[in-house]
Amino acid sequence: MKAVVLLSGGMDSAVCLAKIIEEYGNNNVMAVGFRYGQKHQQNHYYAKKIADYFNVKMIDLDIDVRAFKGSDSTLLNDKKIKHESYAQVLKDSDTGIADTYVPFRNGLMLSQVAALAYSQKANYVVYGAHKDDYAGNAYPDTSPAFYKAMNEAINVGTNGKINVIAPLINMDKAGVVKLGTQLGVPFEFTRTCYEGDDVSCGECATCLDRINAFKQNDLVDPIPYAINIDWNN
Numbered sequence: 001m002k003a004v005v006l007l008s009g010g011m012d013s014a015v016c017l018a019k020i021i022e023e024y025g026n027n028n029v030m031a032v033g034f035r036y037g038q039k040h041q042q043n044h045y046y047a048k049k050i051a052d053y054f055n056v057k058m059i060d061l062d063i064d065v066r067a068f069k070g071s072d073s074t075l076l077n078d079k080k081i082k083h084e085s086y087a088q089v090l091k092d093s094d095t096g097i098a099d100t101y102v103p104f105r106n107g108l109m110l111s112q113v114a115a116l117a118y119s120q121k122a123n124y125v126v127y128g129a130h131k132d133d134y135a136g137n138a139y140p141d142t143s144p145a146f147y148k149a150m151n152e153a154i155n156v157g158t159n160g161k162i163n164v165i166a167p168l169i170n171m172d173k174a175g176v177v178k179l180g181t182q183l184g185v186p187f188e189f190t191r192t193c194y195e196g197d198d199v200s201c202g203e204c205a206t207c208l209d210r211i212n213a214f215k216q217n218d219l220v221d222p223i224p225y226a227i228n229i230d231w232n233n
Contacts, residue, residue, distance in 0.1 A: 002122035003165070004113050007031040007051060007058065009043030011190045011210060012128035012168060014050050015176050018183040019167050020126050026056045032116065034109050036063035036102065038075050039196040049189040061116070063108050073102045074194075081194045083203035090136050098138040098205070100194055106141035107150060110164060114154045117162050125154065130168040130176055132209060144169060173213035181217065188222040202227040 001024050005017045021029050033047045044060075051058035068076050075081075082089055082099065089098050106127065113125045129142035140146060151164040168176055180187060192210045193200035200207050202225035211229060214221040220231045 001124070002028045002030075002117075002120065003124040003126050004030045004032055004117045004120065004122050005126040006109055006113060006128065007033055007047045008128075009033070009045070009047035009050065009190060010128070010192050011180065011185075011187060012130055012133075012176055013047075014185050014187075014190050015180040015183065016126050016128040016167055017050065017054060017056070018180065018185045020124075020165075021054055021056065022183060026054055029054075029056050030120065030122070031056050031058040032109075032113050033058060033060050034063060034112075035060065036076075036105065036108075037065040037068065038102070039081070039194065042196060042198055043191050046189050046191050050186065053186050053189060059116075061109075061112050063105070063112075067108065068103060071103055072099065074099050075102055081201075081204050083201065084205065085208050086132075086136070086138055086205040089205050090138060096137055097140065100205070101139055101141075104141055106139075106146070110150050110154065114158060114162050114164075118158050122162070124163055124165050126165045126167065128168055129166045130171050130173065132173045173209050174216035177213045177217050177219065181219065191223065197226075199224045199226050201225070202229060 003020050003024055005020055007013045007017055031051045033044050048058060110125060117125050133139045133142035147166050147169055154162050154164055192206050194204050194206055195201045200223055
């Protein structure tokens with residue numbers, strides 16, 4: 001069995017990679033990183049560090065940025081990243097979707113990786129959607145309904161050769177940290193912040209979720225933050 005894992009450099013995809021390696025061995029796993037004009041491109045650097053740590057081959061793919069022309073996503077333009085929780089982000093949203101949502105990003109990435117997996121004679125495409133991502137429909141392309149639909153389309157479109165796996169789909173962020181700790185994931189090599197700096201802001205929605213996940217596990221996040229964080233509260 002062979003698998004191709006979407007590896008963003010974030011915590012969730014790193015845990016996915018470790019989980020699949022545990023099941024199939026690193027010689028049967030390939031990682032894929034994507035560039036699509038995102039602000040947080042430093043994550044791509046960390047994705048390579050994670051791939052090297054686990055001794056898996058990694059290749060880079062691109063999504064044509066013209067696909068997102070006109071998008072209001074704050075990950076793709078000069079708009080300021082909000083320093084508030086996802087609950088507040090969604091409350092402020094006119095669409096009911098997070099303003100950091102990149103239109104159908106996961107669909108585009110999964111489609112490209114499915115083609116690569118087929119060409120490489122792999123069996124699985126793996127991505128790191130989890131329960132907190134689709135809470136409140138913040139990111140609709142991480143939902144169980146999306147996962148089911150994409151798996152069916154990819155399986156049919158590859159004549160049954162490729163299936164999509166989302167190992168974290170029923171886990172919240174705290175569960176992801178717990179599993180990653182058990183698997184020995186080097187969290188110090190992961191970055192989550194949407195600001196795109198090496199030192200995480202600690203105040204955007206994705207940073208807040210990550211910090212809370214470590215606190216729920218009574219752990220201190222090993223990455224640097226731009227603000228002081230009381231890990232005991």
